[in-house]
Amino acid sequence: MNLRFTEEQEMMRKMVRDFAQTEIAPFVEKMEEGEFPREILRKMGELGLMGIPVPEEYGGSEMDFISYIIAIHEISKVSATVGVILSVHTSVGTNPILYFGTEEQKKKYVPKLAAGEYLGAFCLTEPSAGSDAASLKTRAVKKDGHYVLNGSKVFITNGGEADVYIVFASTNPEAGPKGVSAFIVEKDTPGFIVGKDEHKMGLYGSRTVQLTFEDMKVPEENLLGQEGEGFKIAMSNLDSGRIGIAAQALGIAEAALEAATAYAKERVQFGKPIAAQQGVGFKLADMATSVEAAKLLIYRAAQLRSEGQKCGIEASMAKLFTSRTAVEVATEAIQVFGGYGYTKEYPVERYFRDAKVTEIYEGTSEIQKIVISKQL
Ligand code: CAA
Numbered sequence: 468m469n470l471r472f473t474e475e476q477e478m479m480r481k482m483v484r485d486f487a488q489t490e491i492a493p494f495v496e497k498m499e500e501g502e503f504p505r506e507i508l509r510k511m512g513e514l515g516l517m518g519i520p521v522p523e524e525y526g527g528s529e530m531d532f533i534s535y536i537i538a539i540h541e542i543s544k545v546s547a548t549v550g551v552i553l554s555v556h557t558s559v560g561t562n563p564i565l566y567f568g569t570e571e572q573k574k575k576y577v578p579k580l581a582a583g584e585y586l587g588a589f590c591l592t593e594p595s596a597g598s599d600a601a602s603l604k605t606r607a608v609k610k611d612g613h614y615v616l617n618g619s620k621v622f623i624t625n626g627g628e629a630d631v632y633i634v635f636a637s638t639n640p641e642a643g644p645k646g647v648s649a650f651i652v653e654k655d656t657p658g659f660i661v662g663k664d665e666h667k668m669g670l671y672g673s674r675t676v677q678l679t680f681e682d683m684k685v686p687e688e689n690l691l692g693q694e695g696e697g698f699k700i701a702m703s704n705l706d707s708g709r710i711g712i713a714a715q716a717l718g719i720a721e722a723a724l725e726a727a728t729a730y731a732k733e734r735v736q737f738g739k740p741i742a743a744q745q746g747v748g749f750k751l752a753d754m755a756t757s758v759e760a761a762k763l764l765i766y767r768a769a770q771l772r773s774e775g776q777k778c779g780i781e782a783s784m785a786k787l788f789t790s791r792t793a794v795e796v797a798t799e800a801i802q803v804f805g806g807y808g809y810t811k812e813y814p815v816e817r818y819f820r821d822a823k824v825t826e827i828y829e830g831t832s833e834i835q836k837i838v839i840s841k842q843l
Contacts, residue, residue: 470763470766472533472537475530475534476531476533476534476537479519479530479534479537479538480537480541482514483516483537483538483541483542484541486510486511486514486516486542487541487542487544487545487546488545490507490510491504491507491542491545491546491549492545492546494506494507494546495545495546497672498546498548498549498671498672499671499672499817500671501671501672502672503628503672503673503674504546504548504549504552504672505628507549508549508552508583508586509583511549511553511583512582512583512584513583515527515528515581516528516538516553516583517553517556517557517580517581517582517583518557518561518577518580518581518582518583519534519535519538519557520532520534520535520557520562521561521565521577521580521581522565525565525573525574525577525578525581526577526578526579526581526582527577527581528581531773532707532710532769532772532773533766533769533770533773535557535711535769536710536711536714536765536766536769537714538553539553539554539711539714539715539718540714540715540717540718540721540765541718542718543714543715543716543717543718543719543722544718544719544721544722545718545722546672547669547670547715547718547719547818547821547822548670548671548672548673548821549672550714550715550718551624551670551673551712551715551828552586552624552625552673553711554708554711554712554714554715555587555588555589555624555625555708556580556586556587556588556625556629557587557711558704558707558708558710558711559587559589559633559704559705559708559829560580560586560587560588560589560625560629560631560632560633561577561580561581561587562704562707563589563633563649563691563700563701563704564576564577564580564631564633564651564691565577566700566703566704567649567691567692567696567700568651568691569688571688572651572688572689572691576631576651579630579631580631585629585630585631586625586628586629586630586631587625587629587630587631587632587633588623588624588625588626588629588631588632588633589623589624589632589633589701589704589708590620590623590626590632590633590634590635590652590678591603591620591635591701592620592621592622592623593605593618593619593620593621594619594621598830598831598833598834600635600698600701601643601644601647601698603618603635603636603637603647604618604637605617605618605619605620605634605635605636605637605680606618606636606637606640607636607637607638607648607650607685608638609638609687612686612687613684613685613686613687614636614638614648614650614684614685614687614689614690615682615683615684615685616634616636616650616652616658616680616682616683616684616685617680617681617682617683618636618679618680619662619677619678619679619680620634620677620678620679620680621677621678622665622675622677622828623675623676623677623678624673624674624675624828625673625674626661626674626675626676626677626678627661627664627674627676628674629654630653630654631651631652631653631654632651632652632653632654632659632678633649633650633651633652633691633700634649634650634651634652634680634685635647635648635649635650635697635698635700635701636648636650636680636697638694638695639694639695642695644698645695645698646695647695647697647698647701648690648691648692648693648694648695648696648697649690649691649692649696649697649700649701650685650689650690650691651685651689651691652683652685652689656683656684656685657683657684658680658681658682658683658684659678659680659683660678660679660680660681661676661677661678662676662677662678662679663676663677664676665677667824668820668823668824669817669820669821669822669823669824670820670821670824705829705830706772706778706779706782707772707778707782708829709782709783709785709786709829709830709835710765710768710769710772710778710782710785710786711829712786712790712825712828712829713761713764713765713768713782713785713786713788713789713790713825714765714769714789715825716761716786716789716790716792716793716822716825717758717761717762717765717789717792717793719793719797719818719821719822719825720754720757720758720761720789720792720793720796720797720822721758722814722818723754723793723796723797723799723800723815723818723819723822724751724754724755724758724796724800726800726804726813726814726815726818727750727751727754727799727800727803727804727815728742728751728755730803730804730807730813731747731748731751731803741803747803750799750802750803751803753799754795754796754799754800757792757795757796758792758796760788760792761785761788761789761792764781764784764785764788764789765785765789767781767785768781768782768784768785779838779842780838780839780842783830783835783836783838783839784835784839786825786829786830786832786835787832787835787836787839789825790822790825790826790832791826791832793818793822793825794819794822794823794825794826796822797815797818797819797821797822798819800815800818800819801815801816801819
C-alpha cells in the first residue's frame with residue numbers, strides 16, 4: 468500500500484489550502500452569524516471544486532476520489548460549514564445522478580452541478596424515519612406521465628438553497644426497502660415547500676430545513692434508476708458520502724489540535740509553557756495520535772473508493788472513529804485553553820459545536836456499528 472500522495476493530489480491540497488485561507492477564513496465570522504456562503508460556492512465552482520470527481524465529459528474536474536477527500540479535509544480545517552455543503556452537494560447530491568442516471572439526466576443536471584451553477588441536496592430522512600431509513604412514508608404515485616409525491620422530509624442539508632434534490636419516496640409501501648424509488652426534483656416544482664430552518668448547535672452557515680411535498684408532480688423521466696431501486700441508490704452513495712463526512716470531522720480535529728498545540732506553547736504557567744508540563748503534553752500526544760489514526764482510516768477508505776472497490780465497512784469505520792476523535796479532540800482543545808477556550812474569542816468552542824453532528828448525520832455512530840458488525 469502506497470502511503471504517499473501523488474504530485475497531483477499535493478497540488479490539490481495546496482490549491483485548496485490557499486483558497487481556504489484567502490477566501491473562506493475571512494468569511495467565517497459572517498457564517499457564524501448565519502450567512503450562507505453563496506459567493507464562496509460560486510468561486511469554488513470556478514475553480515472546479517464543485518465537481519472534483521465528475522468526469523470532464525460532464526463538466527467536472529475528473530480527479531480521483533482521494534483528491535476530493537483532500538479538498539473536504541482542508542476546507543473543513545477552516546470551515547466545517549463549507550465542508551459539509553461540499554460533501555453533501557457532491558457525494559449524495561451529484562453522484563447518484565452520475566452513477567444511476569440516464570444519459571439525458573446526466574447531460575441535463577451534472578454539468579450545472581459540477582460547475583456550481585446548481586447546488587445539490589439529498590432527501591432521505593423523515594420525521595419518523597431517521598436511522599430506520601427504509602420506513603419512510605413519503606409516497607409517489609404514478610399518474611398521467613408523472614409521479615405525484617406527498618410527504619415530508621427533515622434535516623435536509625442545503626435545503627432551500629439547493630436547486631436539485633435527490634428525493635426518496637415509496638412507490639410500493641408493502642415492499643419495504645424494495646419499494647423505495649429515487650427522483651430528481653427541481654426546486655421550483657409546484658408543491659415543493661421549504662419549511663422550518665433548524666436552529667442548530669453548530670454549522671451556523673449551512674442550511675438544514677424541513678421540506679413538504681404537496682401533490683408535487685415530478686415528470687416520469689425524473690425517476691432515477693428503476694422503480695424500487697431507491698434504497699440501494701441511497702445506501703451505495705452514503706458509502707462514499709460517509710468518507711466525506713469523516714474527512715470533515717478530520718478537518719475539525721486537526722484544526723483543534725493545531726490551535727491547542729500553538730496555545731500550549733505560548734501559555735506560561737508555573738514558570739514554563741503549559742505544553743512542557745506533562746499533564747498538557749500527554750493530552751496533546753493522545754490528540755495527535757488519534758488524528759493520525761483517523762487520517763489513515765480515511766485515506767485507506769478513499770483509496771479503495773478511488774480504485775472502484777467496495778468500501779462500505781472501511782467508510783463506516785472511518786466515520787465512526789473520526790467523528791468520535793473530532794468530538795474528543797475538540798473537547799480536549801477547550802480544556803487546554805482553559806477559561807479562554809470557553810469563550811468565543813478563540814475558535815475551539817466552534818470546533819466543539821461543529822464536531823458533534825459528525826457523530827449523527829449520514830448515519831449515527833450506532834448505525835456505523837450496525838453496518839460494520841453486519842459485515843464481520
Ligand atoms: N450498497 C448497496 N445496497 C445496499 C447497501 C449498500 N451499502 N446497504 C444495504 N443495501 C441493500 C441491501 O443489499 C438490501 O437489499 P437485498 O435484500 O437485495 O440484499 C437492501 O438494501 C436493504 O438492506 P438492509 O436489510 O441492510 O436494510 P435495513 O433497513 O436493515 O437498513 C441501515 C440498513 C444500515 C440501518 C440503513 O437503514 C442506514 O444506513 N440507516 C441510516 C440512514 C442514514 O445514514 N441517513 C443519513 C441521511 S443523509 C444525511 O444525513 C446527509 C446530511 O444531511 C449530511
